Amino acid sequence: MTDDLEPLKPREAVKMYLDSRRNEVSDQTLQSHDYRLQKFVEWCQDNEITNMNDLGGRDLHFFRVHRREEDGLKPVTMQGQLSTLRRFLQFCATVDAVDSNLASKIILPRLKRGEEARDIKLEPDHAEAILEWLDTYHYASRKHVEVLLAWHTGMRIGAMHAIDVDDVDFEDLCIELRHRPESDTPLKNGIDGERDISITLEIGQVLHDYLEVNHFDVTDEFGRKPFLSSSHGRVSISNIRGDFYASTRPCNWGNCPHGRELAECEAINRTSASRCPSSVSAHPIRRGSITHQLRQDIPTDIVSGRVNATPEIIDKHYDRRTKRDRMEQRRQHLEKLE
Structure with a gap:
């Protein structure tokens, strides 16, 4: 003093x-x-x-x-x-x-972007806030569809990029993911990554409305009709990633948790959204989705097939449940024993 x-x-x-x-x-x-x-x-x-x-x-x-x-x-x-x-x-x-x-x-x-990346994941309350904001103000937009699919299916950004219009089956409520390296949309695990992913009726309705209202009916250079499209053709992976960063900034629906003023924030524009410390790309959303599915007591082998990752990989790289989370889930099963 x-x-x-x-x-x-x-x-x-x-x-x-x-x-x-x-x-x-x-x-x-x-x-x-x-x-x-x-x-x-x-x-x-x-x-x-x-x-x-x-x-x-x-x-x-x-x-x-x-x-x-x-x-x-x-x-x-x-x-x-x-x-x-x-x-x-x-x-x-x-x-x-x-x-x-x-x-x-x-x-x-x-x-730094990617710091402690193994532990960065989208939490359920954050995901809920994002989806509520998108549903209210950007319903059936491309970014609404992207976040909705990433959170509810846990699919990789490359798989999302590979979806064609014909891959979405509204009758059976599923999406077919196919490995097509000859037309620049390979899946990470090749043929082994091919699978059909079920979606709910509510998600199917959003996807249907997107195709009806906001989808660009274009054909890419290989004669395919991309599901995620722009006026120029199939949306690039970098553009999808940019949509994730822009959509996950907390200032979209509430206060900035970093004390920044919007007029002065370097992350306010879409092109610089990745500079927001709270914005995330596709992988943390995938990690959060997988952890959320496991917390909902969905068996690991079911989650494994849905997200195309072995149980060992899920346990090592994706499962962010705490020891207490796991104990409480075991307790629920053990209480069924007489």
């Missing part, structure tokens, strides 16, 4: 900060900042820090460790939380509540 600082309680400092930003950001952003900073206020109370003047770099380190270890925040979430805290401390410096260089002592996690 220096002689130039003026005493200010953490809770009062937060109120002043939020008031200073009230006309600068949306109500949703303000609520998000309020929620994050309340965690900081609670930590200050627990550690008997009653004056912002007393905060130092070591305290910020302990708060970061607390949020990471005790609250279990992932790097992506930590980045958003600490970004808000840093901006708050920058404000506090302007009202003589903390040292002017304190905010610079906050170290943000460095995130």
Whole structure:
């Protein structure tokens, strides 16, 4: 604490900060900042820090460790939380509540696309929010169809890219996945990857409406009619991937969990959507879908056939159920025993 600082309680400092930003950001952003900073206020109370003047770099380190270890925040979430805290401390410096260089002592996690990729997956509540948003505002659009198929079938992006209009059987409610390397749509596991995937009546209706309203009736260079199409022909895998990144940004349906302002966010445009820390590509959706199916107590061998991955591969690379998840599923079966 220096002689130039003026005493200010953490809770009062937060109120002043939020008031200073009230006309600068949306109500949703303000609520998000309020929620994050309340965690900081609670930590200050627990550690008997009653004056912002007393905060130092070591305290910020302990708060970061607390949020990471005790609250279990992932790097992506930590980045958003600490970004808000840093901006708050920058404000506090302007009202003589903390040292002017304190905010610079906050170290943000460095995130790279694919970091801890093995553990990145789309969670059910996230998937539900995405699909509800798509169903409400982008019903039967190409991106609606893509996310719907990825989540409910767990298919790979290459398989989705390979679907022709004639591969969708609305009578038997299934999609035929076929290996056609001679016309640039191979399946990852070749002939062994060929299979028919069942779909529900509700999904079938969305696919039907997509073909009726939003599908481009075009023929590709091999004389095939692609299911996922644009005015130029079969949609490329990179464009499908771009749709996933754009569709999975949380700001589509709610608050930005990273404290970013939309007008300034580098991921606001579709072409840069992958820069959003919370957006995901096809593989995390596939991983989340497989884990979700297993949590619904669908036998591993059934999931294996549906997603074209051996039980061993599923266990090693896709199954993200916790030990407690597995125990509870075993309990349900064991309770049937007399």
